[in-house]
Amino acid sequence: MSQTSKRTAPRVGVVGLGAMGMGSALALHERGLTVTGCDVSPSAREAFVAKGGNSVASPAELADCEVVVLLVVNGEQVEQVLFGEHGLVGKLAAGSLVIQCATVAPSQARGLGERLAAEGLAMLDAPVSGGAAKAHSGDLSVMASGDAAAFDKAQPVLDAMAATVYRLGDSAGVGSSMKLVNQLLAGVHIATAAEAMALGIRMGLDPDTVYEVITHSAGNSWMFENRVPHILEGDYTPLSAVDIFVKDLNIVHQTGRELAMPTPVAASALQQFTAAKGAGFGREDDAAVIKVYQRLSGIALPEAANDADAGGDA
Incomplete structure (x- = not known):
């Protein structure tokens, strides 16, 4: 340029x-x-x-x-x-x-x-x-x-x-309206990617294999492909934090109320991000929404390499 x-x-x-x-x-x-x-x-x-x-x-x-x-x-x-x-x-x-x-x-x-x-x-x-x-x-x-x-x-x-x-x-207002559509999709896709990975892990599938198969299958999304590596690496350094999607999906919810327009899928994703924030993960990367499923079902998430070497907990 x-x-x-x-x-x-x-x-x-x-x-x-x-x-x-x-x-x-x-x-x-x-x-x-x-x-x-x-x-x-x-x-x-x-x-x-x-x-x-x-x-x-x-x-x-x-x-x-x-x-x-x-x-x-x-x-x-x-x-x-x-x-x-x-x-x-x-x-x-x-x-x-x-x-x-x-x-x-x-x-x-x-x-x-x-x-x-x-x-x-x-x-x-x-x-x-x-x-x-x-x-x-x-x-x-x-x-x-x-x-x-x-x-x-x-x-x-x-x-x-x-x-x-x-x-x-x-x-x-038009630009912000379009961004809200994007944020609805982004938040839902991240929450869904986390739920899919949690289900795979709970069923005993290897997380890396789940990622490899899904990124070459119809169930893939840009957010799955971008955020799941954070989970696989056990690295929740915030590139985009959980708190961002608590805020943005709340705006989706607020706007839906103003328009008398139901947004049930976005509302479900908002609850997952809110649960992650409530559990203390608000300032971690938004992929940390998967930790809600870890708390609920006891799945073992991949650890960061240095944590594994030190024998620390996930």
Whole structure:
């Protein structure tokens, strides 16, 4: 991907230097944009500065940015970043653009778009998918909605962040609606992959063999293929945490209630993730939802190599 000229590109702020935010901030920086990262964590700010970027501790300090990308955890954080005591609103110049990438309820996204417009600010409702590695390589998938002017202003940023940008509509809420469909499927597929592996183990099948057969059979899914290796390696280092799907499937449930639309399969998956969180696995990788089945049926899960060498428990 070609570098973007600093002379023509907007000054960009990235709020949230977690796994996804750090990756996207680095992708933007490495492609020649002037980027300032923002995070409450000093270590996250220091890590971005060490890679050549600039950093600040407060969203209000991004007042000179023309485009600000929000890659925070949830809707509450979005609210604080925009309208809190040290928020962006009232600091950004009129005509600046907010690219809102966090997974939030479509109703919240619509409300944010209306409130920002009343302040003279534009918004692109632009949830992302792809994970930390694709964020850093600039290969995210972006599900975006907003008016043509917002897309035009966002173009240099989207070119650096994403391999694919879906233009889904001209108003906020459409992008978040599409992301919710994705998260429903992703959460259900992870919970189902965990249940399938637990059943196989309980029936005495070798876990590695289950993985080999299923990934070459009709029952495979992208999530099965991606998450089951975490189970096989006994490695629950959080690439995407259980807590994320407790949040996102709750948004699915909330949106279903708003629409009087039942989502029973998603509700069942939500219960499994909630059980995993309640058992203390909320900050572990989302594949740790299989540990609910371990607690219920006593199955022996694969151990990490160092745990096995030390004779530790799974």
